[in-house]
Amino acid sequence: MPFMSDNAAPVHPAVWSAMQAADGPQPPYDGDSFSAALDDAFSALFARPCAAMWVASGTAANCLALAAMVRPYEAVLCHELAHIERDECGAPGFFTHGAKLILAGGDHAKMTPETARARLARVGVGVEHTPVTALSITQASEAGCVYTPGEVAAMGAFAREKGLRFHMDGARFANAVAYLGCSPAAASCEGGVEALSFGFVKNGGMGAEALVFFAPDMIEVTRFNRKRAGHLQSKGRYLAAQILAMLKGDLWLDNARHANAAAGEIAAAAAGRLIHPVEANEVFVALSAAERAALREAGFAFYDWDETAARFVTAWNSDEGEVMALAKALRGL
Template sequence: MGVPMLFLSDNAASVHPAVWDALQSADAPDSPYDGDAASAALDERFSDLFERPCAVLWVATGTAANCLALASMVQPHGAVVCHEEAHIEMDEGGAPGFYLHGAKLILAQGEGAKLSPDAIRAAIDPIRDDVHQVQPHAVSITQASEYGCCYRPEEIAAIASLARQRGLALHVDGARFANAVAFLGCTPGDAVGPADALSFGFIKNGGMSAEAIVFFDPALADVARYRRKRAGHLQSKGRFLAAQLHAMIEDDVWLDNARHANAAAQEIARACGERLMHPVEANELFVRCTAAERDTLRARGFGFYDWGADAARFVTAWNTRDEDARALAQAVAAL
């Protein structure tokens, strides 16, 4: 059957050569933990990228990035408002409750796994303002969403405005933030809006073992540094994580990788037609197909995940081969 054509997850993609080069270059003595030169330079580098002051902490996983960011905003007696299909609700094994010491997730609804101000109001307005009910402390949105849909800058601005009115912090889960920026064609600052913190994903986009928590409020970063250590995520050779982040930002590797993944997704999307369950705005496709049709695709060498009883999820990556995207498009069209 030849080389398998994998559309399982961008987590399965190979590491970008620039990252390997950076890791080799970082293999020299330097200060331990986050005292090395590469870690110290992250704040300035990301401040330039977002065109406003940032404080940046590296961690090894997206789950840790999300939870440490939220733990700096939310007290144990508080809550985070998120979409009912948000990653922090569906796919992080209870880590938010663990890192936030029991803080609650308040689930809201919205098309394409996106929140709106009205959806947030519907979730929090019934909560009485007294000690007998858990009070919201933050809102978390995902850019791009769990269904690959992107928030436009004006949508994030509207959510941020409501959050400010209600005294809530705003966190952005950016596991596929690069894909959102590539789709929107805007600046990174516009794609994150006036958020307080961003979990900036690199591993899905060609990194190996480093994610960035970008704090736009330095006071939150001060809290998160202690929480990172307590959680066991202050790695002793932090220069290897910092080096990965620098390598991805250098020469817009992160953005070029995302553009390639998005283009591969669009190639497949054009063949899916009415089978598509959601607009394809990043690098994920949710496609209606029966169990028999999924068997047909697998028999032709395609790897992907089932999505319920009558659908499949296909994910493209920075290294998806053009010929594989074309082959999948042709196979779906022929079903």
């Protein structure tokens, strides 16, 4: 019974169908009609003009966005648990040709203006030091917690005060919006986000993420950087078709709601053991080694988060029977 990662979930049938429907001759790279439709599709979703492009991975989406924001001798301020710091093998430095990550703290893997300000205050001034010129937050965070529209706006105000560009890693953006019950814009660009890595793979996609720009000055340089980085795929229509299929009829949001609801069932069963509030589709539970072994013996697959905890992740296709079985097992510990 799989609760290791939403990356392990299968591709949604609507995505497979959309890729099949994209067959037939089309101009290569991003010259096809599907790729051309992305700008209008995301402009409608966010109720404002924006530009969008496909890439094959969240790492590429994050790092291409950052590469448009910082120069090689500059730095990005992010949380110490951010995916760009802990799980991307130094890719931000690779894509930016050397830019650093400056790490701040904050409860539940979320920065606040206060923690960001305190960290920024320790950065020296002058040619001997690395100037911070961008801010990156994760929606939902690495602890499965969500920035409210007010919290996003507060971080946006901080970024403007300090003259920082503002990026959002939205690998689980759909889960955050589903939890908040607000518009996608309220959870991102209305708060000042200039570039959003909009995740689809964890939510039913196959191999396509969207990089959405609300700041037009970053678009052209990213088109060149995407090609230079080897991410301008020749049959890009199949990536664009995945994204369009997920946007159609708000499938992206329905999938996230299902995953969140499943996580909520697990959280209710482990209420006294929760390490973080459960606001998306990740549940962090305090468990002993013996308890984790017992759950695995019962057929549940999950990751150890550290020596005292486990992480359970639900997905768009989480089976209700398996979710209830895990909930029962957790209650029985």
